[in-house]
Amino acid sequence: MHTDKNYIIGNWKSNKTAAEVKSWFDYFNRNFQKKNLAASGQLEIVICPSFIHLNLVKALIEKYQLPLKKGAQNCSPFEVGSYTGEVAASQLKELAEYVIIGHSERRKYFHENEKILEEKVKKLKEKNLEIIFCVQDDKTPIPEGVKMVAYEPVWAIGTGRAESPHEANKVAASILEKRTIKKVIYGGSVTPENIKGFLQEESITGVLPGKSSLDPALFWQMITNAAI
Numbered sequence: 001m002h003t004d005k006n007y008i009i010g011n012w013k014s015n016k017t018a019a020e021v022k023s024w025f026d027y028f029n030r031n032f033q034k035k036n037l038a039a040s041g042q043l044e045i046v047i048c049p050s051f052i053h054l055n056l057v058k059a060l061i062e063k064y065q066l067p068l069k070k071g072a073q074n075c076s077p078f079e080v081g082s083y084t085g086e087v088a089a090s091q092l093k094e095l096a097e098y099v100i101i102g103h104s105e106r107r108k109y110f111h112e113n114e115k116i117l118e119e120k121v122k123k124l125k126e127k128n129l130e131i132i133f134c135v136q137d138d139k140t141p142i143p144e145g146v147k148m149v150a151y152e153p154v155w156a157i158g159t160g161r162a163e164s165p166h167e168a169n170k171v172a173a174s175i176l177e178k179r180t181i182k183k184v185i186y187g188g189s190v191t192p193e194n195i196k197g198f199l200q201e202e203s204i205t206g207v208l209p210g211k212s213s214l215d216p217a218l219f220w221q222m223i224t225n226a227a228i
């Protein structure tokens with residue numbers, strides 16, 4: 001088992017109204033007031049809502065004084081300017097500490113290629129934002145400057161069939177070998193039941209749950225199980 005701090009990064013994808021965000025935080029806060037599971041400093045918990053909710057998430061974290069960080073799910077490959085519909089790294093800087101880049105859903109539905117991903121990484125590096133760069137296996141190209149990689153086998157995403165921690169660890173170890181990568185986390189059907197298995201692996205220092213992060217009860221259960 002590694003001794004680094006573990007990351008739990010909730011990717012809400014294109015989900016939740018503002019009212020749903022508020023009730024998620026109500027639930028989280030009620031539990032947190034009873035038990036501060038992040039107190040040991042061994043967990044870094046990041047919530048990645050839609051762009052439109054980053055401000056609200058920031059306000060709720062401040063209001064309840066929660067030890068949570070904010071993440072975006074994407075960013076523009078351009079600077080600020082005339083790029084309708086895009087959100088630039090410098091705009092995100094005010095609202096988030098982390099940004100997910102190259103998720104397989106962005107590659108598949110929005111045709112993001114290596115060139116675009118490199119540009120996004122460059123813009124985020126300039127603003128000192130933490131990049132969570134998603135790869136589908138240990139062959140996926142990783143742009144210069146990336147330190148944290150999320151290994152997410154496509155067949156495990158949203159299917160309820162996670163990869164085994166042992167197999168995921170092998171891929172994570174191979175990613176760590178090759179580059180200047182400091183951390184590899186795993187994503188793909190992470191649940192309260194299987195989270196601990198991933199975190200116990202030598203080369204895996206966190207998880208990126210999608211579905212299980214939407215329901216605050218499940219998310220709380222994941223943190224509880226991770227902290228034991």
Ligand code: PGA
Nearest residue numbers: 157158188189209210211
């Ligand atoms: P999932 O999503 O936990 O719902 O499988 C993970 C992800 O796509 O990041």
